[in-house]
Amino acid sequence: MIVAIPLTLLAGLSVMNILAAGHYFLTLLAAPFVWLPPAISRYSLPSSMLKKEWPPLFDGPLEAISVRDFWSHRWHALFRRTFLINGGVPGLAVGGYLGGLINSIFPLARENASMRRTGMRFGGVIGVFFVSGVMHDLGAWGVGKGTEFRSITGYFLLQGVAVVLEEALGLTGVGKPKAKADKASNSEPTANGNGVVTHEMENYRSPSGLYHYFMGLWSFVWVVLPATFMLDAWLRRGVTCVIIVPHSLSPARALIRVWNDFAYTS
Template identity: 30%
Template sequence: MPFQFTQGIMQGYYDFFRLLIPEPQNRIPITPSVVPYTLSWFIPFFFLAYLARRPETYLIRLLLLPTVIATTLASAFRYCWTIPALNVYNWGQGLAAEVVIAKALEYALTPEGILRIGESQPNQPKGKAKAESNGDASIIDEDDRTPLAKSNFSSLIAAFGDALNLAHEMRGAGWKFGVGTHIPKLIRPLERDQFLKVTLWSFIKYFLLLDLLESIIKLFPGVGTPAGGSMFYQNLPILQRYIVSTTIHILTGSALLSGFHMVYDLMAFIAVYSCNDLPSSWPPVMDNPWTADSMHVFWAKRWHQLLKRTFVVYGGIPGYWIAGNTGALLGTFIASGLYHEFAIYAMGRGFDPVVPAFFALQGPVLLLERVWRVGTGRRVGGWVGRIWVYSIMFCLAQPMIDSWHKRGLGGGMVIPPFISPAKFVLPLLVRAFNATVLAK
C-alpha cells in the first residue's frame, strides 16, 4: 500500500510536469488564437517584480512563485513553432523562460526584496527614518482630494516604472544584485540625438553583417538546413575537414556576436527614442571579446554579462552553499551549460551532454589560471594568454557548436528572406562563380 501511494504521488508529479512540458510531439502549435497563452507568464511575473519593490511582501511573493514558474514553463514549452525554419525560435523561448524563472526565484526568495544600491528597504534610502503616523485621522477637504489623487496616481506610475525597470534589468546596474558585474565604458555620445544616430547606424551595420554571416552558413550542406547536420564532413580528408569546421565555427561565433549587438542596438534605440531612457543607461553590450588574453578576462569582462545573474541564481549560490567560492565558480558554469542545453529541448531534438560539458569545463579552466597565478606570481596574459583563449574558444568549443548545428541551429531563420539583401545577392554570386568555374 505505501508503495502504491508513493507510486501514485510520483505519477501525479510526472503528469503535472508533462502538462507544463509535454513531449515534443504533443506540443501545441503556435497560432494567433494561442498567442495570449504564450504571453500569460508576464502578468504574474510583473506583479512579482512589483512586490519585490514593496516592503513586507515576502510571504505573498513566496505564494506567487509557483504560479510564475508554472505559467512561464507552460508558455515556453507547451506551445511551439511548427515551421521547421522557425524551430530555432523554440530554443529562444526556452532561453527566455529560464531567465524569467531565475529572476522570479531571486525576487521571491530574497526576504528583504530587491534593493537598489544605497537602500535599506525597497524605495527607502539608508539612514532615512520611516514616516510614522501620529495616530490621528486626517480630515480631507473636498479641495484637497484632487492633489491627493494626483499624488497617488504619480506614485502608482512610479511604482510601475520601478517594477518594469527591475523586470528588464539584466546586468544589475544601480542594483545590489549587480554589484561586481563588469559593465563596459560608455563609448557613444551622451547627447540624445547623436546617440540615436550612432546607435541606428550600428544597428544597420550589425544587421547587414548578421544577414551576410547567416546566409553564408546556410550555404554549407546539412549545417545550413533546418534538419541540421554536422560541420565535421566525414567525406573530407582530416586537414580539410577541420579547416571547414573551423570556418563554420568562426562564422557561427561571429554571427552570434553580431546578433547580440544588433538586438541590443535596436532595444537601446527604442528605449532612448520612445521611452526617454538616458543614453548613459545603455553602455556597450560587449567589451571587445576578441582582445581577451585569459579565460578569466573573457568570461568576467569581455563577453556579455547579460546572463551572469541567471547563472549565479541557478548554480553560483547553491555552489557557494556547498563549497564556498570554488563551489560558486563551478556551479555558475555548470548552470550555464544546463541553461543552454535545457532550452534546446524545446526544439525537440533531444539532450546532448556535449554542451553542458564545455561550459562545465570552464570552471576548472579558471581554477587552472588561478593556480598559474599563485605559482608564478603572474596572471595569464599577453600573446601566450591570447593563444590560450583562442585555443579554447576555437578548438575545444567546436563540438558544442557542432552539437547545435546537428540540431538545426544553422538552418533557423534569423533574418526573414524578404528583408535580407544577402539572401538575394549571395545566391547570384554563387551561381556566377560556379558558371565561371564550369566554363574553364
C-alpha cells in the first residue's frame, strides 16, 4: 500500500496531463477559426470571449478540499451530460420512489416531508457515479481481458457514498463557490462549466488553516486510497499498455526519427 499510493497519484496526474495536452492541442487547431473576421469564419468571436470559450479542463485537483469539490469543480467534466442523463435522471426517479416507499411503510417517516427529496438526492448522486464506473469498466473490457466490477465500478460508487456522507455531515459547503456565476469576479472559467474560484472556495468554509488541511486530507483519503484497487485492476488487464495513437502517426516519434537521421547518419 505504501508503494501503491504514490504510483496511483502519479497515474492520476498522468491521466490529467494527457487529457489536458489533448485538449490544448485541439484548442490550437480549432481556436484560429474564432479569431478570423466574421466575413471569413462563421465561428468568429470577440477577443473577450476567447478565454470563456476555450477554458482548461482541470482546476487544480490537488487543491480539492472535499470529494464533492474534487468531482464537481476540480476534475474534468467531459462526460457530465452523459452521466447526468443516463445515471442521474434514473437515479432521481429510483431514489424518489424508494423515499416515498419508506414514507408509506414507516409511520414515523410520514412526518418527514423531506424523505422523498433525500432519496432523490441520494439516488441521483449514486446514479451518476454508477454510470461513470460502468464506462470506465467498459474501457477495461475493451482491452479483451474482461472487467472487474468490484474494483472499478465499485470505486466510483464509493465516491458517490463519500459525496452523500459529506452532505449528511454538513460538509457540502466546503469547496462550494459563494456565487454560482459571479460575473464580477476575475476568475477564469474551466471546461466543466465552473469558474475558477479557488480563493473563494478556500475561504468559504475553512475558517482556519487546520480545518482546510483536514478537508484536504479527507479528500485525499477518499479519492486516492481506493483508487489503488482500481489501478491494480487496470494494470492486471493491460489497460495501461493500450496504444491510443499508432506509432506511425505519433508526432513525437516522428521528431525522434528525424533527429536520429540528422544526428547519427554519416
